[in-house]
Amino acid sequence: MSNQAVRMRTGFTSTLLASILLVVSGCAGSHSNPEAGGLSCLPKSPPYQSPLALTDASPYETRLGFGYRPSTLKLIKLEDTLQGMDVNGRLTVDGMEYTLLQFHFHTPSEHTFGGPELPMEAHLVHKNKWGQLAVVGVLFRAGDENDALKRILDIAPRSLCGEARLAEFSPESLLPPIGQREFYRYAGSLTTPPYTEGVTWLVMRRAQPISTAQTAAFRELMGSHSRKPQDRNGRTITISEGSAENAN
Numbered sequence: 001m002s003n004q005a006v007r008m009r010t011g012f013t014s015t016l017l018a019s020i021l022l023v024v025s026g027c028a029g030s031h032s033n034p035e036a037g038g039l040s041c042l043p044k045s046p047p048y049q050s051p052l053a054l055t056d057a058s059p060y061e062t063r064l065g066f067g068y069r070p071s072t073l074k075l076i077k078l079e080d081t082l083q084g085m086d087v088n089g090r091l092t093v094d095g096m097e098y099t100l101l102q103f104h105f106h107t108p109s110e111h112t113f114g115g116p117e118l119p120m121e122a123h124l125v126h127k128n129k130w131g132q133l134a135v136v137g138v139l140f141r142a143g144d145e146n147d148a149l150k151r152i153l154d155i156a157p158r159s160l161c162g163e164a165r166l167a168e169f170s171p172e173s174l175l176p177p178i179g180q181r182e183f184y185r186y187a188g189s190l191t192t193p194p195y196t197e198g199v200t201w202l203v204m205r206r207a208q209p210i211s212t213a214q215t216a217a218f219r220e221l222m223g224s225h226s227r228k229p230q231d232r233n234g235r236t237i238t239i240s241e242g243s244a245e246n247a248n
Protein backbone atom coordinates (compact mmCIF):
# COMPACT_ATOMS: atom_id res chain seq x y z
CA MET A 1 0.00 0.00 0.00
CA SER A 2 1.44 3.41 -0.93
CA ASN A 3 1.84 6.12 1.71
CA GLN A 4 -0.96 8.06 0.05
CA ALA A 5 -3.25 5.03 0.20
CA VAL A 6 -2.48 4.57 3.89
CA ARG A 7 -3.25 8.23 4.55
CA MET A 8 -6.53 7.98 2.63
CA ARG A 9 -7.49 4.78 4.44
CA THR A 10 -6.68 6.30 7.85
CA GLY A 11 -8.62 9.40 6.97
CA PHE A 12 -11.63 7.35 5.92
CA THR A 13 -11.50 5.27 9.13
CA SER A 14 -11.31 8.41 11.30
CA THR A 15 -14.30 9.90 9.52
CA LEU A 16 -16.26 6.67 9.91
CA LEU A 17 -15.36 6.46 13.61
CA ALA A 18 -16.36 10.08 14.13
CA SER A 19 -19.70 9.38 12.43
CA ILE A 20 -20.33 6.36 14.63
CA LEU A 21 -19.43 8.27 17.80
CA LEU A 22 -21.66 11.09 16.68
CA VAL A 23 -24.63 8.71 16.38
CA VAL A 24 -23.85 6.90 19.63
CA SER A 25 -23.57 10.11 21.64
CA GLY A 26 -26.89 11.29 20.25
CA CYS A 27 -25.43 14.43 18.71
CA ALA A 28 -26.85 13.52 15.31
CA GLY A 29 -30.35 13.54 16.76
CA SER A 30 -32.81 16.37 16.64
CA HIS A 31 -33.26 16.86 20.37
CA SER A 32 -31.63 20.27 20.50
CA ASN A 33 -33.39 22.36 23.09
CA PRO A 34 -32.13 25.80 24.02
CA GLU A 35 -33.75 25.52 27.47
CA ALA A 36 -31.64 22.45 28.15
CA GLY A 37 -28.47 24.33 27.22
CA GLY A 38 -28.28 22.99 23.66
CA LEU A 39 -26.61 19.78 22.58
CA SER A 40 -24.01 18.22 24.78
CA CYS A 41 -21.64 15.54 23.53
CA LEU A 42 -20.16 14.89 26.96
CA PRO A 43 -21.13 11.56 28.44
CA LYS A 44 -23.26 12.19 31.51
CA SER A 45 -23.50 9.33 33.92
CA PRO A 46 -25.16 8.20 35.97
CA PRO A 47 -28.42 9.91 35.09
CA TYR A 48 -30.24 11.40 38.06
CA GLN A 49 -33.74 11.38 36.69
CA SER A 50 -37.22 11.64 38.22
CA PRO A 51 -39.60 10.33 39.38
CA LEU A 52 -38.39 7.65 41.81
CA ALA A 53 -39.92 4.93 43.93
CA LEU A 54 -39.52 6.51 47.37
CA THR A 55 -38.20 3.64 49.48
CA ASP A 56 -35.26 3.06 51.85
CA ALA A 57 -35.11 6.68 52.95
CA SER A 58 -32.64 7.84 55.60
CA PRO A 59 -33.81 10.18 58.38
CA TYR A 60 -32.40 13.66 57.87
CA GLU A 61 -33.67 17.05 58.91
CA THR A 62 -34.24 19.57 56.13
CA ARG A 63 -35.79 22.84 57.27
CA LEU A 64 -38.74 23.40 54.97
CA GLY A 65 -41.08 26.37 55.29
CA PHE A 66 -44.21 27.10 53.26
CA GLY A 67 -45.36 30.66 52.67
CA TYR A 68 -48.36 30.14 50.40
CA ARG A 69 -51.02 32.83 50.12
CA PRO A 70 -54.41 33.11 48.36
CA SER A 71 -54.53 34.74 44.93
CA THR A 72 -56.87 34.88 41.96
CA LEU A 73 -55.66 31.70 40.33
CA LYS A 74 -55.47 31.33 36.56
CA LEU A 75 -56.15 27.75 35.42
CA ILE A 76 -54.99 26.75 31.95
CA LYS A 77 -55.78 23.49 30.20
CA LEU A 78 -52.65 22.37 28.39
CA GLU A 79 -52.32 19.34 26.13
CA ASP A 80 -51.28 16.96 28.89
CA THR A 81 -52.05 18.72 32.16
CA LEU A 82 -54.08 21.31 33.98
CA GLN A 83 -51.86 24.14 35.25
CA GLY A 84 -52.44 26.77 37.93
CA MET A 85 -50.74 30.14 37.29
CA ASP A 86 -50.74 33.59 38.93
CA VAL A 87 -50.02 31.92 42.23
CA ASN A 88 -48.72 33.60 45.37
CA GLY A 89 -46.23 31.62 47.36
CA ARG A 90 -42.71 31.11 48.53
CA LEU A 91 -40.81 28.20 49.95
CA THR A 92 -37.65 28.07 52.06
CA VAL A 93 -35.40 25.01 51.92
CA ASP A 94 -32.66 25.18 54.59
CA GLY A 95 -32.87 28.97 54.43
CA MET A 96 -32.78 29.18 50.62
CA GLU A 97 -35.77 31.07 49.32
CA TYR A 98 -37.79 29.98 46.30
CA THR A 99 -40.80 31.56 44.59
CA LEU A 100 -43.78 29.47 43.50
CA LEU A 101 -44.18 29.63 39.70
CA GLN A 102 -47.06 27.25 38.98
CA PHE A 103 -48.62 23.94 39.90
CA HIS A 104 -49.97 21.16 37.71
CA PHE A 105 -51.23 17.60 37.92
CA HIS A 106 -50.39 14.13 36.62
CA THR A 107 -52.74 11.12 36.48
CA PRO A 108 -51.71 8.62 37.76
CA SER A 109 -48.95 9.60 40.21
CA GLU A 110 -45.35 9.65 38.96
CA HIS A 111 -43.61 8.99 42.29
CA THR A 112 -44.60 5.90 44.21
CA PHE A 113 -44.02 4.78 47.78
CA GLY A 114 -42.65 1.46 46.51
CA GLY A 115 -46.05 -0.03 45.60
CA PRO A 116 -48.29 0.72 42.63
CA GLU A 117 -48.83 4.30 41.50
CA LEU A 118 -51.56 6.33 43.22
CA PRO A 119 -54.47 8.02 41.35
CA MET A 120 -52.91 11.49 41.00
CA GLU A 121 -49.93 13.72 41.84
CA ALA A 122 -49.64 17.52 42.07
CA HIS A 123 -46.35 19.29 41.36
CA LEU A 124 -45.76 22.74 42.83
CA VAL A 125 -42.81 24.22 40.93
CA HIS A 126 -40.54 26.82 42.56
CA LYS A 127 -37.45 28.71 41.43
CA ASN A 128 -34.72 30.51 43.41
CA LYS A 129 -32.77 33.60 42.38
CA TRP A 130 -30.16 31.46 40.62
CA GLY A 131 -32.81 29.77 38.51
CA GLN A 132 -32.59 26.46 40.38
CA LEU A 133 -35.83 24.54 40.73
CA ALA A 134 -37.45 22.92 43.76
CA VAL A 135 -40.62 20.91 43.17
CA VAL A 136 -43.02 19.89 45.93
CA GLY A 137 -44.92 16.71 45.08
CA VAL A 138 -48.25 15.82 46.68
CA LEU A 139 -49.70 12.39 45.91
CA PHE A 140 -53.43 11.67 46.09
CA ARG A 141 -54.91 8.36 47.28
CA ALA A 142 -58.42 7.02 46.72
CA GLY A 143 -60.65 8.35 49.47
CA ASP A 144 -63.11 11.14 50.25
CA GLU A 145 -63.88 14.03 47.94
CA ASN A 146 -61.12 16.65 48.14
CA ASP A 147 -62.44 20.21 48.68
CA ALA A 148 -59.49 21.99 47.01
CA LEU A 149 -59.68 19.73 43.96
CA LYS A 150 -63.45 20.27 43.83
CA ARG A 151 -62.94 24.04 43.56
CA ILE A 152 -60.52 23.46 40.68
CA LEU A 153 -62.68 20.92 38.86
CA ASP A 154 -65.79 23.10 39.18
CA ILE A 155 -64.28 25.77 36.92
CA ALA A 156 -61.61 23.84 34.98
CA PRO A 157 -61.52 24.82 31.29
CA ARG A 158 -62.38 21.94 28.95
CA SER A 159 -60.84 23.11 25.68
CA LEU A 160 -57.14 23.17 24.84
CA CYS A 161 -55.49 26.43 26.01
CA GLY A 162 -58.77 27.39 27.66
CA GLU A 163 -58.43 29.58 30.78
CA ALA A 164 -60.50 30.15 33.88
CA ARG A 165 -60.11 32.24 37.04
CA LEU A 166 -60.60 31.10 40.60
CA ALA A 167 -60.67 33.79 43.29
CA GLU A 168 -59.04 33.38 46.71
CA PHE A 169 -57.32 30.09 46.02
CA SER A 170 -54.28 29.18 48.12
CA PRO A 171 -52.03 26.33 46.94
CA GLU A 172 -51.74 25.55 50.64
CA SER A 173 -55.09 23.76 50.29
CA LEU A 174 -53.36 21.10 48.17
CA LEU A 175 -50.89 20.25 50.96
CA PRO A 176 -51.40 17.85 53.86
CA PRO A 177 -52.71 19.59 57.02
CA ILE A 178 -50.23 21.49 59.18
CA GLY A 179 -48.35 19.09 61.43
CA GLN A 180 -48.64 16.26 58.87
CA ARG A 181 -46.06 17.51 56.41
CA GLU A 182 -43.22 15.03 56.70
CA PHE A 183 -41.47 14.78 53.35
CA TYR A 184 -38.94 12.93 51.24
CA ARG A 185 -36.07 14.80 49.62
CA TYR A 186 -33.73 13.81 46.79
CA ALA A 187 -31.96 15.29 43.76
CA GLY A 188 -33.62 14.57 40.41
CA SER A 189 -34.96 16.06 37.22
CA LEU A 190 -38.01 17.43 35.46
CA THR A 191 -40.32 14.54 34.54
CA THR A 192 -41.20 16.02 31.15
CA PRO A 193 -38.91 17.12 28.28
CA PRO A 194 -36.19 18.40 28.42
CA TYR A 195 -35.82 16.32 31.66
CA THR A 196 -33.34 18.86 33.05
CA GLU A 197 -31.49 17.65 36.14
CA GLY A 198 -30.50 19.61 39.24
CA VAL A 199 -34.07 19.71 40.58
CA THR A 200 -34.59 19.47 44.36
CA TRP A 201 -37.55 17.16 44.95
CA LEU A 202 -39.62 17.41 48.14
CA VAL A 203 -42.44 14.86 48.15
CA MET A 204 -45.00 14.82 50.95
CA ARG A 205 -45.09 11.47 52.73
CA ARG A 206 -48.83 11.57 53.44
CA ALA A 207 -50.98 11.21 50.33
CA GLN A 208 -54.13 13.34 50.30
CA PRO A 209 -57.63 12.04 49.50
CA ILE A 210 -59.25 12.19 46.08
CA SER A 211 -62.62 10.60 45.26
CA THR A 212 -63.09 8.09 42.45
CA ALA A 213 -65.28 10.58 40.58
CA GLN A 214 -62.63 13.32 40.91
CA THR A 215 -59.91 11.01 39.64
CA ALA A 216 -62.09 10.14 36.64
CA ALA A 217 -62.77 13.84 35.99
CA PHE A 218 -59.05 14.75 36.04
CA ARG A 219 -58.23 11.79 33.83
CA GLU A 220 -60.86 12.82 31.31
CA LEU A 221 -59.56 16.39 31.36
CA MET A 222 -55.85 15.68 31.09
CA GLY A 223 -55.44 12.15 29.74
CA SER A 224 -52.73 9.98 31.24
CA HIS A 225 -49.21 11.42 30.93
CA SER A 226 -47.10 10.15 33.78
CA ARG A 227 -43.47 9.14 33.64
CA LYS A 228 -42.59 5.84 35.30
CA PRO A 229 -40.11 5.69 38.23
CA GLN A 230 -36.51 5.90 37.00
CA ASP A 231 -33.33 4.16 38.13
CA ARG A 232 -32.14 5.47 41.46
CA ASN A 233 -28.46 5.04 40.57
CA GLY A 234 -27.21 5.11 44.14
CA ARG A 235 -28.93 8.34 45.12
CA THR A 236 -29.79 9.00 48.76
CA ILE A 237 -33.43 9.71 49.58
CA THR A 238 -33.95 11.38 52.94
CA ILE A 239 -37.10 11.56 55.05
CA SER A 240 -37.74 14.39 57.48
CA GLU A 241 -38.47 13.39 61.05
CA GLY A 242 -40.68 16.39 61.66
CA SER A 243 -43.33 18.25 59.70
CA ALA A 244 -42.57 21.22 57.47
CA GLU A 245 -43.66 24.52 58.97
CA ASN A 246 -45.48 27.54 57.68
CA ALA A 247 -43.08 30.42 57.11
CA ASN A 248 -44.17 33.99 57.83
Ligand SMILES: [Zn+2]
Pocket residue numbers: 104105106123191
Ligand atom coordinates in the same frame (compact mmCIF):
# COMPACT_ATOMS: atom_id res chain seq x y z
ZN1 LIG B 1 -45.04 17.55 36.80
